Amino acid sequence: MNNLALIAILLIVMALAYQVGLTRSRTVATDGVRLHSRPGYYGMLVALWCGLPAFALLLLWSLAGTSLVELLVVRQLPPEIATLGERELSTFLRRVSALAADRAVSGTPSETELAAAAHMASLQTLGRMITIAAMAVAAVAGLVLARGRISPQLRARNQVERVITIALALCSGVAILTTVGIVLSMVGEAMNFFRFISPAEFFFGTTWNPRFSTSGDTGQGEFGLLPLLWGTLMVSAIALLVAVPLGLMTAIYMAEYAPAWLRNVAKPVIEVLAGIPTIVYGFFALIVIGPFLSDLGDLVGISIRTTSALTAGLVMGIMIIPFVSSLSDDIITQVPKALRDGALGLGATKSETIRQVVLPAALPGIVGAFLLAASRAIGETMIVVLAAGNNPVLHANPFEAVSTITVTIVNQLTGDMDFASPQSLVAFALGLTLFVITLGLNVIALVVVRRYRQQYE
Amino acid sequence: MNMATSTPVPTGLGESRTSKASDRIKMQARDVKVYYGDNEALHGVDVDIFENEVVAFIGPSGCGKSTFLRCLNRMNDTIPGCRVEGDVTLEGQDIYAPSLDVVLLRAQVGIVFQKPNPFPKTIYENIAYGPRLHGLARRRAELDDIVEGSLRKAGLWDEVKDRLDQPGTGLSGGQQQRLCIARTIAVQPEVILMDEPCSALDPIATAKIEQLIDELSESYTIIMVTHNMQQAARVADRTAFFHMGDLVEVDSTDKIFTNPGDQRTHDYITGRFG
Numbered sequence: 001m002n003n004l005a006l007i008a009i010l011l012i013v014m015a016l017a018y019q020v021g022l023t024r025s026r027t028v029a030t031d032g033v034r035l036h037s038r039p040g041y042y043g044m045l046v047a048l049w050c051g052l053p054a055f056a057l058l059l060l061w062s063l064a065g066t067s068l069v070e071l072l073v074v075r076q077l078p079p080e081i082a083t084l085g086e087r088e089l090s091t092f093l094r095r096v097s098a099l100a101a102d103r104a105v106s107g108t109p110s111e112t113e114l115a116a117a118a119h120m121a122s123l124q125t126l127g128r129m130i131t132i133a134a135m136a137v138a139a140v141a142g143l144v145l146a147r148g149r150i151s152p153q154l155r156a157r158n159q160v161e162r163v164i165t166i167a168l169a170l171c172s173g174v175a176i177l178t179t180v181g182i183v184l185s186m187v188g189e190a191m192n193f194f195r196f197i198s199p200a201e202f203f204f205g206t207t208w209n210p211r212f213s214t215s216g217d218t219g220q221g222e223f224g225l226l227p228l229l230w231g232t233l234m235v236s237a238i239a240l241l242v243a244v245p246l247g248l249m250t251a252i253y254m255a256e257y258a259p260a261w262l263r264n265v266a267k268p269v270i271e272v273l274a275g276i277p278t279i280v281y282g283f284f285a286l287i288v289i290g291p292f293l294s295d296l297g298d299l300v301g302i303s304i305r306t307t308s309a310l311t312a313g314l315v316m317g318i319m320i321i322p323f324v325s326s327l328s329d330d331i332i333t334q335v336p337k338a339l340r341d342g343a344l345g346l347g348a349t350k351s352e353t354i355r356q357v358v359l360p361a362a363l364p365g366i367v368g369a370f371l372l373a374a375s376r377a378i379g380e381t382m383i384v385v386l387a388a389g390n391n392p393v394l395h396a397n398p399f400e401a402v403s404t405i406t407v408t409i410v411n412q413l414t415g416d417m418d419f420a421s422p423q424s425l426v427a428f429a430l431g432l433t434l435f436v437i438t439l440g441l442n443v444i445a446l447v448v449v450r451r452y453r454q455q456y457e
Numbered sequence: 458m459n460m461a462t463s464t465p466v467p468t469g470l471g472e473s474r475t476s477k478a479s480d481r482i483k484m485q486a487r488d489v490k491v492y493y494g495d496n497e498a499l500h501g502v503d504v505d506i507f508e509n510e511v512v513a514f515i516g517p518s519g520c521g522k523s524t525f526l527r528c529l530n531r532m533n534d535t536i537p538g539c540r541v542e543g544d545v546t547l548e549g550q551d552i553y554a555p556s557l558d559v560v561l562l563r564a565q566v567g568i569v570f571q572k573p574n575p576f577p578k579t580i581y582e583n584i585a586y587g588p589r590l591h592g593l594a595r596r597r598a599e600l601d602d603i604v605e606g607s608l609r610k611a612g613l614w615d616e617v618k619d620r621l622d623q624p625g626t627g628l629s630g631g632q633q634q635r636l637c638i639a640r641t642i643a644v645q646p647e648v649i650l651m652d653e654p655c656s657a658l659d660p661i662a663t664a665k666i667e668q669l670i671d672e673l674s675e676s677y678t679i680i681m682v683t684h685n686m687q688q689a690a691r692v693a694d695r696t697a698f699f700h701m702g703d704l705v706e707v708d709s710t711d712k713i714f715t716n717p718g719d720q721r722t723h724d725y726i727t728g729r730f731g
Contacts, residue, residue, distance in 0.1 A: 260537075338574035342637070344535060345570070346587040346644055347563035356586070361577045 006058060006132070010139070014051040017143045021046030024150050037157035045156045048163055049146035054135040061131040069123045070097075073116055081112060096120055186435065189419075189428035196422035197223050202429060208392035208403070210412065210423050223426050225433065227394040231309065231402035232434075235384055236377040238313025238398060239320060243377075244370055246317075247324025254325070255332040256354055267326070274322040282386035285315035290387060297399065304399040307389035313398070316383050323373040331365030332358060364448045371445035375438040381406040405434050481508040483648060483678045484529060484566075489543035491524050491533065498524050501543065502704045504697060506648070511670060511679045513693035513710070515686055517730065520699040522682045526650050529680065530566035531559050547648070564591050567641035571653040573633030575625035575640075580617050583625040583636055584608060587644035603643055611639035612669050631662025638669065642677075649673065651681035655688065667692050686726060690714050698722045 025042035029035045035042070070093055081092060092113070098105050099117035109117070150156075194202070205224020250270065254263050290306035293314070297304030304310065335358050343353040359366070389401020392408065412427040419425065484506040491499040499521045506512055514522035524533070531552060533539045545552050552562050564587075575583050584604040587593075594600035604621070608614040613635045617628070625636050634654060641649055651670070655663040670679055670692050683689050689696050690710055697707035698721070706719050717723045724730055 336574070338570060338572055339576060341532065341535070341568075341570060342574040342576065342640075343586070345530070345532060345563055345568040346590060346640065347560045348586075348590050349560055352590060357576055 003058065003062065006135070007055075010051055010054055010058075010135070013054075013139050013143075014047040017050035017139075017146075018043040018047040020143060020147055021150065024147050025156075028150055028152060033152045035152050036155050041156040041160050042150050042154070044160045045154075046143060046146040046150070048160065049142035050139050051142075052163075053138040053142050057131060057135050057138055061127065065124075065127050065131070066097075069120055069127060072123055073120045076119055077116060078112060092116075100124065183435070186428050186432045189425055190432045193422055193425035193429045196425070202426075206394055208408070210426065221423065223422065223429075225405075225430070227392045228403055228405045228408050228430070229433075230394055231388065231392065232378055232404040232406070234309045234396075234398060234402060235313045235316060235388060235404055236374060238310060239316035239377040239380075240370070240374055242314055242317025243320040243324050243373055247321045247369075247373070248328055248366065250321065250325040251328035251332055252354060252359075255329050256350070256358070267329070271322050271326055273319065274326075276319070278319065278380060278382040279386075281315050281319050282382045285311050285383055285387035289315055302399060305389060305401050307387050307401050309388060309398040309400065309402045312384045312388040312402075315387060316377055316380055319380070319383065320373045320376055323376055324369055327369035327372065328362070328366050331362045331369065334365070335361045364451055368445040368449035371441045371448070375441035375445070378441070379406065379434060379438050381410060385410055405430050409434075482506070483508045483548065484680075485544075485546045486525075486528070487544045489525065489528060489541065489545060491521070491528060492540040492542075493536070494538045498702055499528075500702045504704060504707055506678060506680060508678055509674060509676070510694045511674045511681070511692055512707075513689035513696045514680070514682045514699060515684075515689050515696060515725075516699035516705075517725065518684075521702045522697075522699040523652055525699070525704075526652055526680060526682050527568075529648070529650055530563050530568055532563075532568060534559065564644050565646055566648040566650060567644055567646035568650040568652065569634070569637050569641055569654050572657050573630055573637050575628070575633050575636050577624065577626055579622050580625045580628070580636065581621040583640050584643045587640060591644060593643075593645065607639040607643040608636075610642050610673065611635045612665065612672075613639055629662070631658050631665060634658060634662065634666060635669065638666075638673075642673075646677065648678045648680065651679065653682050653684060656684060663688070686714070698725065700725070 020043075022039050022043035024046075025035060025039040029039070073093070073096065074089070081089075084092065095105050095109065096113055096116045097120065099109055099113060100120040202223050203225050205222060206226050207222040207224045208227045209222045211221035254267060254270075258266065286307065290308075290311045293304050293308070293311055294306045339357055339361055340353055343357040344350075348356065384404045385407050388404060388407060390403045390407055390411070391401035392403035395402075409427045409430050412424055412430075482505050486502055486504050489499060489502040490497060502521075502525055514526060516522050527533045528541055528545060529552075531541075533541060541553060547562070547565060551557065552566075576586065578586070581604055584607050585594075585600055588600060588603050594603055605614060605618075608617065613632060616632060617636075625633065628636060634657075638649075638654075654670075655666050658666065667688065670681070673679060674694075681693070693710045695707060696710045696713040698705045698713065698717070698719070700721050705721050706713070706717065708718065712718075713722060714726055717726065
């Protein structure tokens with residue numbers, strides 16, 4: 001019986017328990033006694049008491065069962081295998097569990113392996129039986145206990161509500177724990193990297209030359225962050241120079257001037273820009289914008305490379321226009337009509353009202369929108385991989401190729417890699433740096449936006 | 458079309474003016490109809506407003522009194538689908554004429570709204586906004602004078618003179634409303650429209666605003682909408698009763714509240730409906 005079937009059975013039992021609770025509470029309530037809660041809550045309470053402990057047992061077995069079985073198997077092994085090194089032992093165990101699950105293994109399994117596999121299989125079956133039995137006992141016991149507790153004084157509603165609160169908190173906990181986990185693993189690997197390269201060298205180095213060992217170089221390579229950080233900032237700055245004015249003007253037009261029919265058509269169309277996959281933007285930049293800029297440069301006598309900070313920045317700017325425009329639009333629309341009326345009532349024209357009253361009132365929110373767009377630009381990868389030229393050199397010319405943090409992470413982690421070398425580990429240090437930058441921007445943006453919200457509520 | 462100085466006034470209200478108000482007609486409305494889309498919200502309103510008087514518009518919710526008030530400085534322009542027919546004149550000039558500059562009109566006919574709506578700027582900047590807009594002060598000192606004068610007239614100067622650089626939104630509701638009145642005065646209007654100026658305020662703040670209205674009527678023509686009949690009785694020289702999009706009657710406040718000419722007015726002020 002697999003877990004899915006067990007859970008299905010458990011749900012059916014819970015439905016029955018709900019009925020039991022419902023019936024019981026109605027019986028209790030017959031002779032003019034008023035129940036504390038509606039009967040449905042007693043039903044739910046009984047169902048929860050019946051289902052939750054059983055489910056917890058199943059979860060426990062699924063999480064801890066495998067290790068427990070392995071532990072028991074290892075104890076039974078002949079001494080010559082039990083004393084093997086950690087690595088050999090784990091290979092051995094992997095083969096044994098494959099055999100126990102009737103999966104094929106390479107080569108002919110040895111006598112010991114077969115014996116251990118049989119042992120493991122029997123232990124697994126036993127453990128499973130015990131779990132199922134325990135679940136059955138827990139379900140029945142929970143049901144009976146909870147049914148027995150039903151009385152007019154029992155505050156079933158409050159208890160059910162508390163369980164719901166806890167369940168919701170656990171769900172949000174998943175997202176938070178994931179974030180914490182990602183950060184911790186990045187910090188851990190970044191620490192490994194800093195055993196090879198000192199943080200000072202990494203954060204303040206001006207040369208990026210990781211020297212892959214496959215290229216025959218034996219030296220350690222130079223891992224200076226600054227050229228990459230500079231490239232990231234340059235491309236993002238160009239993107240914001242494009243997106244902020246265009247996005248803001250779009251937002252003002254959409255929120256204040258556009259007739260309703262135009263807004264209904266144009267807003268979704270603009271937001272489609274945000275839905276285009278960034279890889280598509282990337283080759284659009286590479287095939288259309290890059291050559292166009294290059295030709296344009298020839299026309300006025302400036303040498304512009306096809307793949308350059310300018311190409312990538314321009315296209316990225318177009319990509320983030322909808323972020324700026326739709327967030328700013330929402331914020332401008334939120335400025336109360338009373339403020340506009342106040343300015344208009346004093347004899348301000350429409351554009352005076354917008355410039356002097358609406359925009360200042362919306363400014364914190366708009367700044368928040370810019371910061372969110374900026375963190376989006378800094379973390380963007382595909383466009384720069386294709387269009388920025390991958391040239392990790394410190395220079396100030398936007399017409400030349402650059403490389404960014406994200407592009408370098410892609411480079412360091414594609415192909416054959418060895419997670420013990422600084423060449424791969426540097427990706428984690430870069431990722432962490434990127435994470436800290438975007439996190440910082442997001443935090444500032446959220447604080448700014450929140451302060452704005454408080455003003456009108 | 459231009460009947461600003463014409464006599465006799467069809468509404469026949471000459472004898473009910475109080476001593477304070479002059480007999481000059483400040484604003485005049487003739488057959489004003491307002492449509493929201495296809496819905497006619499006002500069915501032809503005729504009224505004369507004399508210089509330096511306080512006129513109160515009363516009537517049940519949705520009777521059109523706020524709509525009419527907002528016609529007087531064309532605030533209805535900002536409402537999509539709203540259309541005004543008929544003539545409204547200020548000093549004999551048609552305010553709906555194509556040649557009229559609505560910006561100048563609103564400088565002459567200021568408005569104070571139901572809910573205090575100070576700008577999210579400092580107290581000083583709230584007052585200085587209008588004068589700057591219309592170029593009323595050439596130097597900083599002149600602007601300072603306008604700000605102080607307006608705040609004094611609004612009875613707010615003593616309360617805020619030490620914190621002019623703090624946000625206007627940090628004041629109490631009543632102070633905010635007086636700030637909005639000061640802001641309106643700062644533009645040196647001739648007429649001040651007030652759209653239920655006290656409905657969001659507590660009784661003490663309301664009393665202050667009412668006293669202020671009384672003082673302001675020395676130099677301004679004030680037209681106010683109110684839901685509070687006692688308020689109308691306390692502050693208004695004349696009162697107009699609106700009902701279902703019609704101006705039922707307009708007369709001296711005493712007469713409206715003691716001996717109304719129309720049964721509907723009588724029913725309303727005695728609490729029969731509304």
